[in-house]
Structure formats: structure tokens, C-alpha cells
Amino acid sequence: MRANDSVSTGIALSWLVLRAMLLAVVVIGAAVLSPLIGWLIAAVALGVIGAALPQSFAAWGSVACLLIGMMIAGPDLGRTMLAVLVVHAVHVLTTLNLVVPVGARVVVGALRPTLIRFLVVQAIAQPLTLLVMLGATAGVAVIPWAVVAGAAALLALVFLLISSMKAAED
Secondary structure, eight states, rough: TTOOOOOOOOEEHHHHHHEEEEHHHHHHHHHHHHHHHHHHHHHHHHHHHHHHHHGHHHHHHHHHHHHHHHHOOOOOOOHHHHHHHHHHHHHHHOOOHSOOOOOOOEEGGGGGHHHHHHHHHHHHHHHHHHHHHHHHHHOHHHHHHHHHHHHHEEEHHHHHHHHHHHHHHH
């Protein structure tokens, strides 16, 4: 490259923005989902550690604190659907923070596939959560249905992985 050459990229986010987004999701999730102050504090503390040191996987510990707090509070449709959103957002942001080094900038266009996958998963998970929660509150036996659906999904995944391994060998 010559001295007057330049590279132009689109709008970029700093690594700090991704970490701040993770911390914001954990704090808001803890404030809304955890009715017990101890689990709320633990979730936020683990979120801070997870944002500062993504390699510690502490943000996933904050998810556990949120879920324990929710189980103590009892079932609620709105909080459960919000928990599905928060847990997935924490997972995606923690994974992104693991691969974005300190001092890096990420072009927003490069995050588009991640955002699309996030929205597709939420488009599937939110209606399923609604169905399961409505079935649970109506007294319908949801657990056997969930077990059968989970077993079918596991078998499909195993079949997909085995077939892709065989295709890679050929």
C-alpha cells in the first residue's frame, strides 16, 4: 500500500460497546426477572465479571442466578418469555465478547448474520414458550410433549451430524 491509500469500512462498534451491551442485558434482566435481592446482586456481579473477563464464562453464571430467582418466584408467562429473550441475548453477547479482542472494532455489517440468527431463534422460541406456558397453566400434560419433542430434535441433530461427517469423509 502507498501512503495515500486508505481503507473505508462501514460504521463500526468498539469492543467496549459489546461488553456494555452484555452488562446492560444482565442488569436489566436481573432487575426484571429476579425478585430476590441476593440472586439479583449475584447475577449483576457475575455479569460485571463476565463483561470484564469474557474468558471466565461468568456471564453464563449470571443466567443461572436469573433462572434460580425465577424458579423461586413461580411461573409467569411474561417473565418466562422475557427470560428466553434475556438468556439468549446473554449467550450471544458472551460468545461475541469471547472472539472480539480488546481494542478491536467490529463493523456493524459483520454483525448482521448474528442478528438475523438471533431473530430467527427468537421467532421460533417465543411462540413455543407461549404454547408451553399456556399448556402448563391450563393443566395440560406438557412434560410428555416436551420430552417427545426434545427427543425428536436430538435424533434429528444426531442424524444431521452423522450425515455431515460421512459427507466430509467422502
